[in-house]
Amino acid sequence: MKVFLFDYASGGGLSMQPLDHSLMRPGEIRHRALLSDLSAIAGIDIITTRDARLPKMDLCLSPTGAAVVIPVRNGFESYFTDCMEQADAVWLIAPESDDILENLSRQILSHNRILLGSTPAAIHIAASKLRTVRALAEAGIPVVETYTPEDVLPQHIAASAWVVKPDKGAGCRNSRIFSSPPKALAWIAANSDDNFILQPFMSGQPCSLCLICCNGVARVLSCNKQRIAVRDNQLYFLGSTINSFVDVTGDLDRLAQDIAAAIPGLWGYVGVDFIFTDTGPVVLEVNPQMTSSCAGLHASIDCNPAELVLGLLHETGMGSLLEKTLKATSVSIDVATFDTLQ
Structure with missing residues (x-):
């Protein structure tokens, strides 16, 4: 091939x-x-x-x-x-x-x-943070409340800060944090060249999942902790630790299955960003393609992720993947070490 x-x-x-x-x-x-x-x-x-x-x-x-x-x-x-x-x-x-x-x-x-990769219809949903949270919320999946600048923000939200980010985009690029909605809205008004959304800041551990999806079913490859920094109100993604914790309760596997069912057409490698709060995982976004975590995934699971995805082309591919035993070694990824462009 x-x-x-x-x-x-x-x-x-x-x-x-x-x-x-x-x-x-x-x-x-x-x-x-x-x-x-x-x-x-x-x-x-x-x-x-x-x-x-x-x-x-x-x-x-x-x-x-x-x-x-x-x-x-x-x-x-x-x-x-x-x-x-x-x-x-x-x-x-x-x-x-x-x-x-x-x-x-x-x-x-x-x-x-x-x-x-995922179907265009699935990408259409997952590429938009707003469409994603609406689709997941309709399926009963916990998501961060997400608003457009035109929305009237509910009075019941007592967030310590608000995050502004592009509706379409991955990672922390162009994502900023503000102490109040008026400050966030003022920044959006002055930078209206992008389609921004607002989300209340959630306390907890930033995390992600690496999944392989097919026909509404998901297999969790890794559970990762993310490292996020803030400088001058700007959020920066520094890296992550692949398989840094274990899904002891099975909650994250159930979350993955629910997401795969809620967005039909997710196929192959899929990333999920979420916050691990005191009450459990709350989803921020779904990435319908490979994420930066893939840089350490092969070493972590001691298996070739690309080969697992290509295996989905066979009739028994997903069934074989669900039965496969994968390792879960902790592997740290620092994005600054991958500067190969200079």
């Missing part, structure tokens, strides 16, 4: 813009981890793209792995189409903002290629 692995940011999607390593770095982390995992699978040929302005990739492939890297100049669209048509399947790493991930996924399906 030939797989086209496309990271929008470092793979040419930003080739018509000035270089911005802060935009490219998160995708680069995922891209390199996935490239390493795919190359270790027998029978997989890889084609990928690279913004021609970036340093050449120092590929760390397995002895049997092979990858063709296509340099991209002056727009990615024709390169993307050419690579997609050469491949049997496409694995995307792309922003949810501006519907980029959703639209590229639709394009792949329209060319009758295998999409190694």
